[in-house]
Amino acid sequence: MSAKELLIQLFALPKGEIIFHDYSCALKSLISKYGRIFLSENHICFYANLAGSKINLVLKINDILKIESKNKNDIEIIMNNNKQYCFSSFQDKDHVLNFMNALLQGQPLSNLNDSTVFNETSNNEQSQIDNAEVEIQFLKSESSTNQEICKFTFSFSLDKFFDFFIADNASLYSIYDHRQNEKDTDMNLTKWTVNEDSQDMYLREMKHVMKLTGVPFKDKTRMHKLFTYKKDEQKIIYTCTTHTLDVPYGNCFQAEEKWEITPLEDNKCILRVFVSVIFTKSTIMKNTIINRTMIGFKEDYEKWINNVKIKLENQAKQSKSSTISYSIHDFEDSIKLDNQNIFNKILKTSNSNLETQKEQSGLISVALQKEAYFILLITIMIIIMLIQITMMNKQTAKIEQLEQLLIQRQNKFELFNDQL
Template sequence: MAVASSSSVDVEPASASPSKPASDAAAQRASSSAAVSPLSADASPDHCDSSSNSSAASQRDAEIQSAAALRSEEYRQLFRLPPEEVLVEDFNCACQENILVQGHMYLFVHYICFYSNIFGFETKKIIHFRDITSVKRAKTAGIFPNAIEIFAGGKKHFFASFLSRDEAFKLIVDGWVQHGNGAKAIMENQDSASESSFRDNGVEPEKVKISEIVDDIDTTNRREDTSAPEDSNLLPTIEDDNASTAVREFQDSVEPLAGPVLTSEPSSPAKSWAWKLEDSDAPEIPECYTKVAETTFQITVEKFFSLFFSDDAVEFMDSFHKKCGDKEFKCPSWLPHDQFGHARNVSFQHPIKIYLGAKFGSCQETQKFRVYKNSHLVIKTSQEIADVPYGDHFRVEGLWDVRRDGNECCVLSVYINVAFSKKTMFRGQIVRSTLEECREAYAIWVDMAHELLRKRSLEQKKGLM
């Protein structure tokens, strides 16, 4: 349950970023300065109430429209678009350059724009819908389904770390169909699908579009809402053997947010993990790990796992994440694994404490556990967080070491290691801020754990009275 630092590079930018517009502040000023004319004392109560409500509602609508117009105009000028362009929607995301650059995507009527300003370094992209030849959903690192790939003007543009990927994808496709060559491209693809074959690394736009259409069909089939999308009449029916094989391969490659360790589902709703001691000693703690928390509990090691990490402890874990400001916590059941003993993948949205970029980052955490001799429990975690500067350069590895202390006690020690996959000049600052945030988070966890045990002890005493 390591916590990747959301403020890993806390550097104040040279200038305020237009990715968070001044029009928001203007809207606040407009709202605070607006005044409602006092009602006449001679007016009837009913007339006063209806007039007041109608006036207030009209004023709120006018303020909202004014703020939206200011915001749209600010971004139109930022990208120097034609005067008739209107901002449709914007999304937090990252653009893949030499590194993954965090910023915002702005969808206009005829353009897709991206802007980022990190530490004074600006990145700006403008893509006209008419230049687009292909749009498809994609996966970050081949695992996380939070990316969109766009081919335009002979170039590939890769946008990742979307919090609302499917919503952004639909708006992009709608704009492409209405104002670009999307409808024509999809229809051409529909005519050629029966005689096309796929290559995993094909560069022909038609083949990329077929993969996208297959993706759209697969997503539609998996939706709980069975109503067909508005553009469903554009989706081709692929019948040839090569295309069918590609469809099957593509569907087999689609995975949920859970990582590769969860490759099977429990055969029944019964407990999917077993408290099984291995006939070997626990490995030594690697020197690269730093201890960030330690405490003693007046319970056995098995009870510790049952209360805080088992499938029955999801409520406690959810409470901890909410205490840390996280949201959308998801925790599947433990599953047996030949290499790791037991494993599961946890996901949640973690608040980002830096000035620029998204307010929340998508966290993916793999958890594994084994029980060694003398009930020595070792829980290993590996966490990656998107939407933070240099988030693709490192991961946070955690190690929970729980040793038996006598017959009815156990000692918990938590260790952290920040493992880097790429070089960066901010390495030292990332490590320091990550360790600091982890110490704060695990102090909260320890307090909550002891509080839970105190409540259980009181309930047991009341039950005996």
């Protein structure tokens, strides 16, 4: 059975009904019910699974009086019989509101940029329906120790859960991401370190400032959290001890959360959340503190799981997109790699030739230097010889002059002797 046929059977829609789009959201009531809303040509349908109790809500377009934005986050559908349904936690509320009003007013859907028809060729429809299968169980606040307030089933392994939510660099949705979404300030989260008292346990701390509602004369408070975890192949135990520093009676108690994550069949895992309120001092406000703390945790985990589902859906869309473009990127990368290899070969050859030329030019320059030195030496020797020859010629001329002078004096002496 195709996903379209499954939805038609699930909501008892007429055969041939066109389902245009679906969105993650929550049906607001005393306890918000998280699921998916489906927009078809004649119906608006909502599906959720709360603690194993499935909810199928089908609203006919013709029975709807108006659809309007109730506040920043909510969409309210008012029926002709004045019955009202309020939906919240949309990723893009304005887009969904415009789409609903277009259906109500019979406008052409081609004007909407994101109006993709829900048909049998969609590969991720079934997974989107499965993502709505999140069990949330809320218990009454009868005790202050180890209340299991909710549980969630995820379609991935225990190790994946750790990488997504708990690791230092949590890849999907960390506690830092969650507090940042809640507009907390002055956040400081340390890295996991080994507990000195227990080598299989890890510790880290977080400090932040959180906004408050319903507390007289206080609009924010400093928070201090201590986290621990133990992990093996069978389960993960993750705890958080919270001290609320600036609220009335804040020095009388601390809140403790414990996550127990265990594997299921088919590569799935289940998260059970337990909450305790531990009192360090006696106070007459004990019951009030417990009730308000439990309500606060339930509201916070509703926001947490909704944000997690949005992250998972975005990841699935990105994975599908990357799969489609994988071969193109792979081909481009191979071309780049080949071009790089060719370039490296050319560069290597050029460097080799350059080194050879340098070596050859070096040999030539050495030979030229030797030849120049030899010529210079010969030139100097010739110059010295010429100087010596010149000096010898000058000396010979002087000797000849002396000989002539001696001959002249000798002749004069002989003439003088003859006269005597």
